[in-house]
Amino acid sequence: MDLGEDTDLSQPYTQSQQEGEPHLLGFITANIVGLRYYSGTVNGREMVALLREPLNPHDPNAIKVLNTRTIQVGHIERTVAAALSPLIDSELITVEAIVPNRRSKTNRFRLPCQIHIFAPLPSFPTVSQLISESGLHLITQNDASFTLSDSVAVKETRADSRFKNVDEIFRLVDESLTAKERVSHALEPPESIVRSKLMEHQKEGLWWLLNREKSEELPPFWEQGEGGEFVNVLTNYSTCVKPEPLRGGIFADAMGLGKTLTLLSLIALDKCGGDGKKKGKKRRKIESGESSATLVVCPPSVFSTWILQLEEHTVPGSLTTCMYYGDRRAKNAEELMDYDLVLTTYSTLSMEEDAADSPVKKVVWRRIILDEAHIIKNSNARQSKMVISLNAKSRWAVTGTPIQNGSLDLFSLMAFLHFEPFSIKSYWRSLVQRPLNQGLQSGLSRLQVLMAAISLRRTKDNGLLGLPPKTIETQYVELYSEERELYDRVKEEAMLLMRSFNNGTNNFPVVLSMLLRLRQICTDLALCPNDLAMTFRSTNLEDVSNNPQLLQKLVEMLQDGEDFECPICISPSADIVITRCAHIFCRVCILKSLQSSKSRCPLCRQALSESDLFSAPVESSKADSTASSSSSDKKLSSKASALIKFLKESREQNPAANSVVFSQFRKLLVLLEAPLKEAGFKTLRIDGSMTAKQRANVIDQFQGSKGDGPTILLASLRASGAGINLTAASTVYFMEPWWNPAVEEQAMDRIHRIGQKEAVKIVRLVAQDSIEEKILMLQEKKKELARETFRKRGSDSGGMSYKDLSFLMSME
Structure with a gap:
């Protein structure tokens, strides 16, 4: 759980969060039943995923079993499910399962498995007692038969020539990636569609995007065996059918590097046949039933940005575009397939998650682009489930901040990309999340290999844009x-x-x-x-x-x-x-x-x-609503006084300089209007209570202000974090630190981006000897994980723990 802008404030506060990460308590043996009703198959020593199914009409305690390809194999037998489901639902335990090598060939309708049970250390006695009372035999480390656990065998006896150690597998994948040239070519978009000139890093990015979409290679962690079968070396799943290449990935260039133009160039190249030379009109519907349309999903604040980018960078009419939004939604799939580009929002798709007749669900898209993809960080949210379930030949998660709170944010992106086995939560937890949470170097190393395998990340620190410098300073204010x-x-x-x-x-x-x-x-x-x-x-x-x-x-x-x-x-x-x-x-x-x-x-x-x-x-x-009118009668706060002092000093140095003042509190923005007016400043305000049109008008006024126009924009972080351009300003003030550093970085990049001509100064106002100083420390922890994740060959809790809360409250 995290307590910031991305926080799920409604998550229950469990003992697991108080006492630390779950540890392996032991395992039980159980049967997977109902095999005859499902098409999923598993091999010996193969990991399987267990998924609660509380709405199952036949059994509210149902736990379904999925294989590596997310195909259902069956269910855990009822007696075991009845004992474990209440513990899973109460978040007292987490479970993982593996099918051992020793399998009975006499019963085709039952499949034995080992269910490994994880719980916080203080909960071991309680969990052990509850499982024992249910009649199940829990095999713990005190039992001689504990060594028969295939989970332990995976770590201790991988000397078996048939199997490699998990970290050895990741190391080999890393070596394979290193041997390949990542981005070594530049590609130009077709002039018949894209009229703007791409910068060199955008041309290289375009080549990388196109190269991944044309890939015919096996996905990472898959190998072809001597007998011709295909094996996932992490889970031991094998199949005679060649897995589909992983066409797509995470386009994680930092904000302000022109990702939207690069993606428009990709769509243009595709329309022209992929080489930029063919100028003929590409047919809309491919013979296989796939569409040649690209679906772009974005938040409302970025919707207008795509429209503006289309107008600015493409030849009018060269890319047919449909707005699937509000009352403008198409009624059938065939209509959507007639466009090159379909723009929609996460909230629009969220409303259609339960709609069986949704036109978006019926289309097999040429590609799906999730802009600001970190929005789906909660894989259980309706909008996340919707985009994960959509059909597409290629999938792109586009975000300059793929990690906002912790490494768990990446799981939803894996699920959207259908990157097996990491797209299944139990595998992600076992292979990546748990070693990360336990502070093991192997966890960070594995995460780095995964990101290297599927993502492209460049930052402005590399000097790609030649932007003016940006400085960040912290001003401590005494209350x-x-x-x-x-x-x-x-x-x-x-x-x-x-x-x-x-x-x-x-x-x-x-x-x-x-x-x-x-x-x-x-x-x-x-x-x-x-x-x-x-x-x-x-x-x-x-x-x-x-x-x-x-x-x-x-x-x-x-x-x-x-x-x-x-x-x-x-x-x-x-x-x-x-x-x-x-x-x-x-x-x-x-x-x-x-x-x-x-x-x-x-x-x-x-x-x-x-x-x-x-x-x-x-x-x-x-x-x-009346805060502004009464604020002149009240004494200024210590921070408001400091802000006005800094603004006056800045005005003396450069009267024409524009500033943006960010706060998470809309009421504060209103409160500041009167004292700033009394100090001789003209202001504008933008916050979440305004419509998109009102916000656009304020931004236009601020960007075009000259002479005696407004020089200060009072801005809500929520309303200004993404999709807008504020390059008219050269100084930024943060009235308080944010839980999530990525939100602050997004806000900074509204000012420090292409089009900025002046050096940018960021000033963070922090109350001395307060919780705000602790927030800065927690911010640094999150930023370090984000940096390390994309670093070429740590720990992270994935949220706010009891220890973090205690730290904030100075209890330890």
């Missing part, structure tokens, strides 16, 4: 006495609640709210309610699920920031609700989910009805 007094009081309450976790109380949402309030105090006391301390103290450490009034208050608090993302649609919302089980969703998403999930919470599976949903009081949404 005023009244700010410090309230900060210390709230921090004391938060620490008390943190300790209450050990007593089993359900106060995690309260702690999240307190962390938010601590951050607000560091920025401006006006962001906090007058009864702040009483709000927290009134909980008396009770279970929040029994206090509807408190639940409503928590929703009101969480709406004050930009931290919230619905775990179903992975999008921010102005209309959020909290459930009695203390999980937070968009109102629309949870109501729809309750209709299709037998009235259970999608996260914890507890029974839930509409009467168990709580929202913030209506009056709270009006609180900041």
